[in-house]
Amino acid sequence: xxxxxxxxxxxxxxxxxxxxxxxxxxxxxxxxxxxxxxxxxxxxxxxxxxxxxxxxxxxxxxxxxxxxxxxxxxxxxxxxxxxxxxxxxxxxxxxxxxxxxxxxxxxxxxxxxxxxxxxxxxxxxxxxxxxxxxxxxxxxxxxxxxxxxxxxxxxxxxxxxxxxxxxxxxxxxxxxxxxxxxxxx
Numbered sequence: 467x468x469x470x471x472x473x474x475x476x477x478x479x480x481x482x483x484x485x486x487x488x489x490x491x492x493x494x495x496x497x498x499x500x501x502x503x504x505x506x507x508x509x510x511x512x513x514x515x516x517x518x519x520x521x522x523x524x525x526x527x528x529x530x531x532x533x534x535x536x537x538x539x540x541x542x543x544x545x546x547x548x549x550x551x552x553x554x555x556x557x558x559x560x561x562x563x564x565x566x567x568x569x570x571x572x573x574x575x576x577x578x579x580x581x582x583x584x585x586x587x588x589x590x591x592x593x594x595x596x597x598x599x600x601x602x603x604x605x606x607x608x609x610x611x612x613x614x615x616x617x618x619x620x621x622x623x624x625x626x627x628x629x630x631x632x633x634x635x636x637x638x639x640x641x642x643x644x645x646x647x648x649x650x651x
Contacts, residue, residue, distance in 0.1 A: 468494060469536030470598065471501040473527060475566070476543045482569075482587070483541060489591045490598060493630070494638075496536070504530040507544065520546040520557040524564040531563065537601050539594065540566035555593050555617065558600035565597035572620055589623045599630065603641050607634050 470490055472483050480500075487498035510522035523546070527538045546554050546568045555572060558565035572589040574582045595613045607614035612631035617623045630638065 468496040469499070470494070470496045471499050471531070471535065471538045473501045473503055473530070473538060473540045474542075475503055475507050475523065475540045478541050478543060478569075482590070485587060486539075486541060486591065486594050489594060490539075493595050494598060494602070501530070501538070507542075512547070515547055516545070517547040517553065518542070518544045519548070520554055520566050520568075521548055523566045524557060524559060527564045527566065537563045537565070537598070539598060540564075541590075541594075542566065542568045543570055544568060545570040555620075555623070556597040558597040560600050560605075561603040562601050565601050567593045567597050572623070574620075577620065585624070588628070589620060592623050592626065592628050593617075595628065595630075599634070599638070602638055604630075604634055604638060607631060609633070 472487055474483060483500055490496050490498050505526040507518065509526060510518045512519055523540050527540050531538050548554055548557060553571055556565065556567035567590060569586060569590050570576065573586055574580065592613050599614050604614050606616040609615060609631040610625065611627040612634055613626060613628055614630060614634050615626045617626065
């Protein structure tokens with residue numbers, strides 16, 4: 467069984483971490499734990515952009531793991547970017563150990579709409595599965611209903627499903643890196 471540590475970065479509720487942990491367990495049959503933040507988030511802050519560099523967060527998260535631990539997911543409410551994009555909802559190492567997701571641009575009120583906690587939770591759950599999927603080697607999927615389908619806008623997340631399609635599930639189950647989740651077969 468895989469182990470995945472959830473690390474809150476910024477203001478993240480324990481309830482959200484618990485919900486995401488349950489989603490990760492149901493999807494990947496992983497042992498989920500909560501880990502305290504062990505670095506200063508300001509190290510990833512870019513004052514010119516007024517955003518946080520998600521790639522730096524990945525490095526900081528990796529440095530907080532010891533070599534025997536599994537994967538780590540940073541969960542934040544900070545606005546994330548990578549240098550070639552205006553923003554990202556999350557980022558992950560393909561076939562790696564670290565991922566990060568952000569609720570910042572998933573909140574309906576960011577777009578001038580009324581707050582909707584159910585919509586926000588559904589969006590962040592989908593993005594969590596999506597980014598953890600990348601750490602298990604899954605690429606973006608052409609099936610618009612698959613959670614691994616790429617999302618450029620928050621509305622794209624709303625349109626896709628919350629589960630892996632059959633092709634992605636088969637790929638997940640057939641890779642050497644996921645031998646520990648045989649219980650999904």
